[in-house]
Amino acid sequence: MTQTDEKLVPHPHLKQFYEGESQREEFVNRIFDDTASKYDPVNSILSLGSGIRYRKQALIRSGLTSGMDVLDVATGTGLVAAAEISIVGPKGSVTGLDRSYNMLIEVGNKLNIPLIQGDANVLPFANNSFHFLTMGYALRHVDDLKGTFKEYFRVLKPGGILLILELMRPTNKMIYRIVQLYFRLMVALISIPGIGGKNEGRLIKYYWNTIDKFVGSSTIINTLCETGFEEVTSHQKFNFFTTYIAVKP
Ligand SMILES: C[S@@+](CC[C@H](N)C(=O)[O-])C[C@H]1O[C@@H](n2cnc3c(N)ncnc32)[C@H](O)[C@@H]1O
Known part of the structure; x- marks a missing residue:
């Protein structure tokens, strides 16, 4: 394995939650499966203004328009996907993907969209499939940033846009x-x-531990650029809420 083929984890292994790196995936699946039925009410208590309106504004600002085909990775209970459906309209499409089966059950009860159980790192779609790809508050939970971004690049069409919503460790x-x-x-x-x-x-x-130990914005931006994305920008609000936008040339 060469240096550039090595995995890039979003945060070091968190001993108080799982034993070793090999247990990361199982732990993440279990914690989201176990909390899926209460995700929406808990999220509305915790959201600090990052609710559906914030998600919708970020989508519009980053270029999502009517008629686009969108993939929402780590769709959870569909908070980003719901906003997308209202923007792309009947001529577009929204597909949701998540690793947690219980999250998919929750979103399936709310939204009538294609749902796929899968991993951000191994997307079951052909090259150049989507105009737009989103990931809301899940980049901290993936196993490998490089592998994930490579997959995003592969499934986006040329000119396709990637939008990542995340939280950052405040520098202030x-x-x-x-x-x-x-x-x-x-x-x-x-x-x-x-x-x-x-x-x-x-x-x-x-969540707090993953935010506290999360790689910085510059690592995310550099990795997106190394993957081949262009026009990579990030936007911060209150030194905490962050959006990353990138375009596949
Ligand atoms: C905090 S929730 C975010 C849900 C939604 N995007 C939102 O904005 O509310 C994180 C989601 O990421 C999913 N997830 C974590 N790692 C994943 C991976 N490697 N591939 C796909 N989904 C993943 C979890 O199952 C969970 O549903």
């Missing part, structure tokens, strides 16, 4: 402390049975 110390405290409070609140539960509290704790 004051914002970092505020966000850290906010997540601590959210772990306590969401762990309360009735609001969330033990699994949901653990999910929020895991």
Whole structure:
């Protein structure tokens, strides 16, 4: 294996959640399967303004228009996909893909779109299939950033647009402390049975750890460029919410 073929993990292995790198995939699948039925209410408590409206604005800003064929990777309960359906209209299409079976059950109860169980790293689509590809708040959970971006590049049509919505570790110390405290409070609140539960509290704790240890924006931008994407830009809000946009030439 050459240097450039090596995996690029989005964060180092998190010992308090899974034993070793080989357990990462199983842990991520289990935590999302276990919390899928409460994902929407928990997300609306936690969202800090990154709800459906924020997702829709980001989609429009990055160039999603009527008639496009879209792939939403890590679709979860379909919060990004729902916004996409309203933009692409009947002449376009939205396909959802997720590794968690239980998440797909949830989205299937809400949206009438093709749904596929699969991994961002091995997409079951032909080359040049989509005008637009999205990933909302899941890049921190993939096994390999390089492999994932290669797949995104492959399945996008020439001129196709990639939009990634993510959270970043705040570089401003004051914002970092505020966000850290906010997540601590959210772990306590969401762990309360009735609001969330033990699994949901653990999910929020895991979220904070992945944000805290997440590779920086420059690594993401450089990796997108190395993959062959052009016009790679990132946009930050409150030193925390981040969008990455990239175009396949
Ligand atoms: C925080 S949820 C985000 C859901 C949705 N995109 C949103 O904006 O609300 C993360 C999702 O990523 C999925 N996921 C994690 N790793 C994945 C992978 N390698 N391939 C596909 N889906 C993955 C999880 O199963 C989960 O549904």
